[in-house]
Amino acid sequence: MKTLALIAHDGKKAEMVAFVKDNLELMKKFKLVATGTTGKYVEQAGLEVTRMESGPQGGDAQIAAMIVNGQIDGVIFLRDPLGLHPHEPDIFMLLRIADVHNIPLATNFASAKILIQGLSAT
DSSP states (O other): OOEEEEEEOGGGHHHHHHHHHHTHHHHTTSEEEEOHHHHHHHHHTTOOEEEOOOGGGTHHHHHHHHHHTTOOSEEEEEOOTTSOOTTHHHHHHHHHHHHHTTOOEEOSHHHHHHHHHHHHHO
16 A cells, blocks of 8 residues: 655645545545644544644654655645745755655645546556
8 A cells, every 4th residue: 555645734734635535535545644733634534644743843854754764655745835834944855855755746736636546546
């Protein structure tokens, strides 16, 4: 079973839950890992999730470490491109690590849908 990391900034958490609910059958094909609060909301949508710390508390770094260790197959990171985030260096580090390790990374609904379809087909 492939592992998918889910991360959403505060302004995108409701959208992440909507995405998960709209794609529930596909999402059930993955082992899910998420940052703290995002994971709590995804659990409430009815899926089992391994929860890391919240992003500002190091959750982004924990997921980046999992990528380095070969434990993550894809990342959906619904980020707020217009907001300021105090942990911006962690966010960029996670994006860079995904690129370095050639891990598919989706930051919007269109790419997230393609990512889960592609990963579930392989």
